[in-house]
Amino acid sequence: MPLALAPIVTALVIVAAGVSAALRGRASGTRPSVASLVWLTVPVVALAAVAAVCARGLYVGDSDGIAPLCVSALVAGTAALLRDQALKALDALAARLGVSRRVPRAVLAVVVLLACSAFGVLAIEVPYNPATLTALPRFALVEGLLVLVGLTLLYFLFQRRGAGVALGVALCLSTGVAQYFMSSFKAAAILPNDLFALGTAAAVSGAYVYQVNGDVLFGLSCLMVAVALCALVAPVSPEGSTGRVRGTVANLACAALAFVVLWAGVTVPSYFDDLGVEMKYWYALDYYERQGFLPTFIAVAQDLPIDVPEGYSTAEAADLEASYAETYDQTLGAEGSRAAAEAQFAGERPTVICVMNETFADLSVLDGASWGYEGIPFYDSVGDAVMRGPLDVSVLGGGTCNSEFEFLTGIPLDYVGDGKYPYSLYDLSGAPSLAKQFSELGYSTTAIHPNFASNWNRDRAYEALGFDRFLSFDAFDNADYFHSGVSDAETYDKVLELLEQDDSPQFIFDVTMQNHSGYDQGNIGDVSQYAVDGVSDYDNGRLSEYLGCISESDRALAEFMAELKKLDRPVVLVFFGDHQPALSSIVNDALYPDEDEFEHNLRTYETTYLVWANYDLAGSAQDSQVIETSPAYLAALTANAIGMPLTDYQKALLVSRLDMPSISLVGVRDASGAWLDPASDDELPTAYDDLSRISYLEFADKLS
Numbered sequence: 001m002p003l004a005l006a007p008i009v010t011a012l013v014i015v016a017a018g019v020s021a022a023l024r025g026r027a028s029g030t031r032p033s034v035a036s037l038v039w040l041t042v043p044v045v046a047l048a049a050v051a052a053v054c055a056r057g058l059y060v061g062d063s064d065g066i067a068p069l070c071v072s073a074l075v076a077g078t079a080a081l082l083r084d085q086a087l088k089a090l091d092a093l094a095a096r097l098g099v100s101r102r103v104p105r106a107v108l109a110v111v112v113l114l115a116c117s118a119f120g121v122l123a124i125e126v127p128y129n130p131a132t133l134t135a136l137p138r139f140a141l142v143e144g145l146l147v148l149v150g151l152t153l154l155y156f157l158f159q160r161r162g163a164g165v166a167l168g169v170a171l172c173l174s175t176g177v178a179q180y181f182m183s184s185f186k187a188a189a190i191l192p193n194d195l196f197a198l199g200t201a202a203a204v205s206g207a208y209v210y211q212v213n214g215d216v217l218f219g220l221s222c223l224m225v226a227v228a229l230c231a232l233v234a235p236v237s238p239e240g241s242t243g244r245v246r247g248t249v250a251n252l253a254c255a256a257l258a259f260v261v262l263w264a265g266v267t268v269p270s271y272f273d274d275l276g277v278e279m280k281y282w283y284a285l286d287y288y289e290r291q292g293f294l295p296t297f298i299a300v301a302q303d304l305p306i307d308v309p310e311g312y313s314t315a316e317a318a319d320l321e322a323s324y325a326e327t328y329d330q331t332l333g334a335e336g337s338r339a340a341a342e343a344q345f346a347g348e349r350p351t352v353i354c355v356m357n358e359t360f361a362d363l364s365v366l367d368g369a370s371w372g373y374e375g376i377p378f379y380d381s382v383g384d385a386v387m388r389g390p391l392d393v394s395v396l397g398g399g400t401c402n403s404e405f406e407f408l409t410g411i412p413l414d415y416v417g418d419g420k421y422p423y424s425l426y427d428l429s430g431a432p433s434l435a436k437q438f439s440e441l442g443y444s445t446t447a448i449h450p451n452f453a454s455n456w457n458r459d460r461a462y463e464a465l466g467f468d469r470f471l472s473f474d475a476f477d478n479a480d481y482f483h484s485g486v487s488d489a490e491t492y493d494k495v496l497e498l499l500e501q502d503d504s505p506q507f508i509f510d511v512t513m514q515n516h517s518g519y520d521q522g523n524i525g526d527v528s529q530y531a532v533d534g535v536s537d538y539d540n541g542r543l544s545e546y547l548g549c550i551s552e553s554d555r556a557l558a559e560f561m562a563e564l565k566k567l568d569r570p571v572v573l574v575f576f577g578d579h580q581p582a583l584s585s586i587v588n589d590a591l592y593p594d595e596d597e598f599e600h601n602l603r604t605y606e607t608t609y610l611v612w613a614n615y616d617l618a619g620s621a622q623d624s625q626v627i628e629t630s631p632a633y634l635a636a637l638t639a640n641a642i643g644m645p646l647t648d649y650q651k652a653l654l655v656s657r658l659d660m661p662s663i664s665l666v667g668v669r670d671a672s673g674a675w676l677d678p679a680s681d682d683e684l685p686t687a688y689d690d691l692s693r694i695s696y697l698e699f700a701d702k703l704s
Contacts, residue, residue, distance in 0.1 A: 349505040398582070
């Protein structure tokens with residue numbers, strides 16, 4: 001039997017039962033009420049919709065997924081037809097018990113609210129979540145309570161009618177189905193910042209094929225059972241106009257109280273922290289599946305606000321930025337080297353390639369001499385870089401996207417907040433963006449990352465930041481793998497391919513993958529073995545494997561730079577590491593015990609960078625000048641060195657770093673080289689406060 005036939009037959013059965021009841025009632029003078037007939041249309045419409053989906057080939061399951069829907073729809077239709085008799089039976093029960101008619105109806109309403117809360121949770125979770133039945137009880141309870149309060153709000157808002165509760169369960173199903181499509185299309189979770197980009201989502205929605213499976217239909221079955229229960233919920237009509245007014249006001253007051261409870265439940269941050277709701281944004285969908293949609297979504301939403309600098313005003317911040325830009329024009333911008341670079345950039349328009357290499361760091365900074373590690377041979381030998389040096393980052397062992405964010409926007413994470421991931425939390429369309437800046441100069445812009453596009457929400461983040469295109473995992477069919485993914489060399493070949501295809505100036509941002517953890521895979525052949533005293537054999541093995549990965553990255557970089565040297569076009573290469581591996585902290589603890597915690601941690605939040613050009617760069621000695629900095633400054637430093645036009649914000653960054661050469665979530669380095677802890681040090685440079693206002697103006701102020 002065609003799949004569409006079962007829901008059609010079921011719908012016809014329900015319609016026939018309704019017509020029969022109406023005809024019998026007409027003969028006996030007990031026709032079904034209008035409300036009963038309205039409730040009867042709900043399962044009929046649902047079945048008709050499913051039949052249409054099946055007929056168009058958009059259902060990808062089998063009859064096992066349709067059968068529960070047909071049964072639940074019959075239950076809903078039966079409940080609608082028996083609604084009038086059921087309400088009369090409740091009134092008769094009240095009379096026998098000698099209580100008000102409202103009592104049994106209220107008791108039934110409570111039972112229905114509790115049952116529909118469970119069905120609401122299932123309607124949210126089942127369509128997208130294969131782990132629904134294995135979620136921890138505390139998360140299921142929290143989600144159930146949230147749904148219960150929401151349904152209670154709608155119950156009173158609809159004047160104690162079951163229609164409000166049914167609408168609430170329908171909203172739950174809509175949420176689950178929306179997440180199902182997000183999972184299907186992007187293997188991603190719906191995050192709060194997605195609500196700020198509904199227009200963009202609507203604009204591209206027509207490109208997808210909206211197929212549903214048996215899980216979605218099971219969610220619809222949950223709604224049908226809830227409809228059956230809700231059909232039996234109805235208030236006792238108050239007597240007289242005064243009674244109706246009082247009843248309406250009382251119900252609205254109860255709805256307002258439920259709203260207050262719901263609002264409190266979703267806005268108290270410590271509540272969800274205490275329950276253990278957490279989020280690692282690299283693959284948010286995992287956490288939604290483990291913890292439930294609502295608890296996780298709310299926990300993420302609570303993470304959104306960025307602290308407003310004390311005494312902040314938009315006008316004052318704009319004036320401050322203009323003042324810093326003017327200072328740049330009169331100092332750094334007035335130097336002869338900058339003028340020469342500007343003139344050359346205008347004529348040459350070099351292609352700029354930025355490589356953020358996964359977990360690339362020079363662990364010789366961890367007293368490498370004591371355990372026989374001398375550094376990264378080719379990388380360390382580059383003597384003709386425009387600049388190079390330590391890069392003071394905000395993350396360790398993970399959080400790659402935050403190093404990306406700081407580099408591409410120039411916004412220091414210290415002003416956004418610890419534990420926050422802007423790629424996943426915010427709409428970045430209003431943020432400063434290196435990609436947009438190059439686009440305005442007539443460059444084509446490409447982001448590359450050979451992994452799933454949805455990791456760290458990159459597909460949406462790159463679009464918001466203004467990249468013309470994003471080459472993700474799908475662009476690397478049949479590519480060579482190394483360790484944890486597509487090799488560095490393959491991404492470099494892709495960059496060279498882009499250059500070969502287009503002679504015009506390009507900005508390419510390549511985020512590599514091969515060095516991603518873990519480092520106990522044993523899949524890269526024989527590697528040099530290192531042993532740090534006080535570190536376990538297992539962790540020394542991981543250290544050796546990690547350094548083997550870095551050795552391969554070094555080899556691939558050497559080949560890539562050799563190819564860039566051959567090109568008959570000007571190219572600038574910015575190469576940097578996003579963070580050290582997590583195992584660095586184990587090595588650091590073994591080598592430097594009993595240190596001050598602040599100073600101790602700084603060592604593991606340092607990677608490395610270089611800026612190199614394959615042509616003679618005007619105004620630069622190209623002698624690998626060592627400049628220690630941080631990702632938020634790196635793009636502005638590069639743009640200044642190569643003569644690229646600067647934004648006022650970049651000028652402000654460059655002036656700020658004269659007094660504050662590095663800034664990260666870990667600390668702030670002042671002009672003397674001393675590291676300061678913003679959380680406890682009162683001697684921060686004036687630039688720290690000033691830049692907090694300017695960066696808030698450029699980013700957080702545009703999020704509201």
